[in-house]
Amino acid sequence: MSNIKEIIALSKRIAASLLGDKKPISLEETELFSELDKQYILEHLTDERRIRERLEQKEHINPEEDWKKLRSKMEVPVRKLRLWRYAAAAVLLLGLTTSYIFRDTLFYSSEPTPMVRIEAGTDKATLTLEGGEEVVLEKGAVYQSENARSNGDRIVYGEMSGDREVPTEGEEIAYNYLTIPRGGQFYVLLSDSTGVWLNSESRLKYPVHFAKGEPREVELEYGEAYFDVSPASKHGNSTFQVKTRGQLVEVLGTEFNIKAYRDEERVKTTLAEGKVTVSNGTLKETITPGQQSVVEITTGALEVRNVSVAQEIAWKNGMFIFDNMSLERITTILSRWYNIEVKFEDDTKKDIVFSGALSRSESVNTLLNKIERIGCVSFQLSEKTLIVK
Amino acid sequence: MHKSGKYSLSLKKYRDFFVEFYTPLCLFANKYLDNLELSRDLVQDVFLKIWEDKIEFRGEEHIKSFLYVSVRNKCLDHLKSKRHLTTDALDDKTIEKLEGEAYFLREVVVQEASGIVEKAINTLPEQCARVVRLSLQSLTNAEIAEEMGVSINTVKTQKKIAYKRLRPLLDKYYILLLSIALWGNA
Numbered sequence: 001m002s003n004i005k006e007i008i009a010l011s012k013r014i015a016a017s018l019l020g021d022k023k024p025i026s027l028e029e030t031e032l033f034s035e036l037d038k039q040y041i042l043e044h045l046t047d048e049r050r051i052r053e054r055l056e057q058k059e060h061i062n063p064e065e066d067w068k069k070l071r072s073k074m075e076v077p078v079r080k081l082r083l084w085r086y087a088a089a090a091v092l093l094l095g096l097t098t099s100y101i102f103r104d105t106l107f108y109s110s111e112p113t114p115m116v117r118i119e120a121g122t123d124k125a126t127l128t129l130e131g132g133e134e135v136v137l138e139k140g141a142v143y144q145s146e147n148a149r150s151n152g153d154r155i156v157y158g159e160m161s162g163d164r165e166v167p168t169e170g171e172e173i174a175y176n177y178l179t180i181p182r183g184g185q186f187y188v189l190l191s192d193s194t195g196v197w198l199n200s201e202s203r204l205k206y207p208v209h210f211a212k213g214e215p216r217e218v219e220l221e222y223g224e225a226y227f228d229v230s231p232a233s234k235h236g237n238s239t240f241q242v243k244t245r246g247q248l249v250e251v252l253g254t255e256f257n258i259k260a261y262r263d264e265e266r267v268k269t270t271l272a273e274g275k276v277t278v279s280n281g282t283l284k285e286t287i288t289p290g291q292q293s294v295v296e297i298t299t300g301a302l303e304v305r306n307v308s309v310a311q312e313i314a315w316k317n318g319m320f321i322f323d324n325m326s327l328e329r330i331t332t333i334l335s336r337w338y339n340i341e342v343k344f345e346d347d348t349k350k351d352i353v354f355s356g357a358l359s360r361s362e363s364v365n366t367l368l369n370k371i372e373r374i375g376c377v378s379f380q381l382s383e384k385t386l387i388v389k
Numbered sequence: 390m391h392k393s394g395k396y397s398l399s400l401k402k403y404r405d406f407f408v409e410f411y412t413p414l415c416l417f418a419n420k421y422l423d424n425l426e427l428s429r430d431l432v433q434d435v436f437l438k439i440w441e442d443k444i445e446f447r448g449e450e451h452i453k454s455f456l457y458v459s460v461r462n463k464c465l466d467h468l469k470s471k472r473h474l475t476t477d478a479l480d481d482k483t484i485e486k487l488e489g490e491a492y493f494l495r496e497v498v499v500q501e502a503s504g505i506v507e508k509a510i511n512t513l514p515e516q517c518a519r520v521v522r523l524s525l526q527s528l529t530n531a532e533i534a535e536e537m538g539v540s541i542n543t544v545k546t547q548k549k550i551a552y553k554r555l556r557p558l559l560d561k562y563y564i565l566l567l568s569i570a571l572w573g574n575a
Contacts, residue, residue, distance in 0.1 A: 004454035007494055011501030018502075019509055019555055021524050021548065037495045044499045045506065048526050054416065054503060060425050063411045067404060070433045074440050213543065215514050232515075237539070239515045250515060284511050299401075 006032065018045060064303070116381050118364040121200055121337045123153035125186035128177035130208070137186065147191070147208045148176075154187040157208060174208045180223065183339035185315075192216055192230050194240060197316045199224035200336040201261065212236065215250075219243040224259045226316040227251075229274075247295045247302075251276040257313045261336075267295040270312040278302065320358045320367070327352045327377065331388065338364040341385045349377050349388055407436055410452075413500045414460050420496045421464035421487055431467060435459045457497050509555050517554070520547040 013026040027038055044050045124138040127150070135143055143150040148157045155178070180186050180202045188196050191209050194216070198204055202223020210216040216238050222245070229240045231253025242249045244260040247267050254274025260267040269278050270292040277286045278293040283302040287293050292307040314321035315337075322330055328350035331342040337360060344350055354374060358367050364386075368379045380387040411432060418428035435456065438444070446452045465488060468479060479487075486492055506525070510518045516537075523533045530548075534541045 003490075003494060004457070004497070005450045007497050008450060008453060008501060011498050012505060014498070015502040015505035015509070018506060018525055019521065020552060032494060033498075034491065037491060041495060041498050041502070045502055046525055046527060051522075051526075057416055057419065057425060058412060061412050061415045061429060063408050066411065066429055066433060067407055070407065070436055073433075073437055215516075237516055237537070241514070252515065279512075 003032070014041070014045070116383060118338050118340060118381065118384075120361050120363060121183040121185060121339065123186055124181065124184040125155075125198070126179045126181070127155065128179065130174040130176065147174075154189065156189040157191040158189070158193075173211055175205055176208055177203060177205050177221075179203045181339075182336055185337075190218070192235055192240075194230045195228040197226040199226075199315055200339075210235070210238070212238075214238060216240045217243065220258055220260055221245075222260055222262045224257070224261065224315070226255070226257045226313055228255045229253050246297045246300075247278055247280045247293075249276050249278050257316070259312075265297050267297065268312075269293045269295075270307060270309060272309050272313060314357070315360065318360045320360060322354050322356055322358075324353045324355050326350060327354065327371075327388065330354060330371075331386065334364060334367065335386070339384065340364065340381075343385060343387050345387055345389045352376060403440060410456055411436070413504050414456055417457065417496055417500050418460050418464050421461065421468065427467070428464075431463045432460055435463055453497075453501075457493070461493055513551055513554060517547045517551045520544055521551050524548065 010026055010030060010032070014024045017024040017026065024042065027033075027041060030038075033041070044054075122139065124136070127135040127137055127143070129135070129145075137143060137150050137152060137155060139152045141150070141152050143155070148155055150156070178186060178188055178198060180198045180200055182201050184200050186198045188198065188204065188206075190196065190206055196204060196206075196218075200223070202225060203221040204218060204223075204225060205221055206218040213236060216235065218241070220242055225242075227240075227242065229251050232239055232251075233253070237252075240251045240253070242251075242258060244258060244267050247260075247269070249256070249258065249269055251274065254276055255272040256274075256276055257270045257272065258267065259270075269276065269287065271287045271289050273289055275286060275288060277284055278295070279285075280295045280300060280302050282300060285293055285302055285304050287304055290306055290309055291304050292312065294303045294305065295301070296303075308321075308323050311321040311323045311325075315333075320330075320333065328344075334340070335342050354371060356370070356374075358370065365381065368381070368386075372378055378389045380389065414432045414435070415425065415428045418432050419425050422428050422431070438459070444455070446455065468484065468487065510521055513521060519537060520533055523536060524530075528536065530541050530544045534544045537544070
């Protein structure tokens with residue numbers, strides 16, 4: 001098949017011409033095809049009906065699903081463990097044993113410490129202005145500037161005097177940052193009326209005004225946020241874009257949650273309403289309500305799966321919803337809201353799964369009691385550390 | 390194509406390879422079979438064979454010619470198979486057309502060029518992408534402006550942004566293909 005090389009090169013030239021808004025001269029001049037075939041090719045690349053037909057067919061092909069089918073037919077050889085792996089495993093085992101012995105003596109020799117009471121997190125954030133100046137926003141602290149005002153549980157951007165809705169052309173855009181500590185949460189209404197709920201241990205970068213005619217860009221530097229995006233149709237069709245570590249989400253107007261914690265190697269985007277596209281530079285996926293995209297930071301993989309939206313966005317509605325969630329994940333979530341450290345005395349307890357809905361306004365003790373009552377696990381709380389036994 | 394102990398295709402690389410080529414090959418197979426369900430099955434068979442026979446590739450052209458030719462042969466075999474002849478027979482003239490080299494090359498060009506165009510457009514911001522899509526359909530700037538409800542100047546600006554952004558991405562696309570092509574020799 002010596003022709004294939006020529007065919008691939010020709011395809012690239014045709015694609016480049018079309019993308020560059022030029023006539024596909026290479027197709028017109030080639031001797032590989034008859035006039036009729038040339039017409040056929042051009043029609044399939046440029047005719048609206050043909051393009052739509054192709055897209056519709058593509059929608060019926062699900063590589064993920066078919067990969068699973070293929071995978072079930074494949075025989076995958078089991079790799080032999082190399083000697084160093086045995087050695088590594090032995091060292092690991094030894095390490096575990098010693099730490100267990102060490103811990104046992106540690107725990108049994110000391111008196112049990114009385115349970116400390118830790119209350120729920122509150123509305124609080126640090127606002128960083130363009131010049132680097134910091135303002136603490138919390139209950140009872142009223143803040144007011146030319147661009148924004150805060151009553152202590154939310155901050156609202158927009159025209160304070162009614163005459164600054166749109167920035168003038170060429171004006172330098174000022175950015176603000178909102179940093180939420182562990183044990184905090186906050187709500188910000190951006191100048192385009194997009195609402196953002198920020199969870200504990202999160203940081204959002206956003207412009208004080210959005211430039212007209214450009215995509216509305218914000219950056220979730222880390223943490224978790226729920227976006228209720230003001231539709232593009234109200235903003236001259238400007239899309240709304242959220243950058244995070246390793247991914248870009250692009251939307252026209254919709255509601256979705258992004259989870260991009262610094263200590264997690266995955267960025268999860270869950271869609272509640274509408275439609276968004278998620279890309280990580282090389283791959284791009286469109287997700288629909290009820291779906292979640294997962295970007296693996298290290299491998300660059302991008303996967304889409306179905307999830308329980310209620311569970312993912314419960315935090316925004318003042319709830320914890322755990323649907324068959326492992327104790328390890330549950331305690332990670334609790335640690336951010338109650339600002340505590342978690343230690344597992346018994347690592348096997350990490351995989352126990354729990355289900356239930358709990359209120360975020362209760363003290364951590366109340367929540368832990370409820371989990372304890374279901375069984376097989378007990379908690380000890382001292383200072384800022386939760387020990388799981 | 391040979392079996393050797395040094396074979397280095399990992400499951401992960403194989404999966405990436407599958408994701409990259411599976412959809413266009415199904416669309417390509419469908420041009421022969423006119424049955425998307427069946428196309429998917431036959432293309433999976435081709436991929437299974439690559440894994441089982443530990444087929445190694447040298448370069449983009451080698452990969453693509455192997456995939457397209459294998460899928461075509463599989464489709465033609467199926468069309469000519471007894472089972473197919475009894476249930477859904479095609480006339481000799483149609484079979485002859487489908488067996489022709491011109492038909493094959495024509496469909497390869499459509500898949501290859503469409504793939505590049507779609508990938509490139511998908512990297513653009515929404516408004517930019519819409520302008521390029523409409524411009525591809527031979528709409529004039531004025532027509533695009535009307536269709537999108539924006540000014541002609543906006544269309545022009547978006548086009549400029551698009552072409553500026555597409556240049557390096559097209560180059561990157563070549564590099565991506567090259568790296569996929571190289572794993573066989575790693």
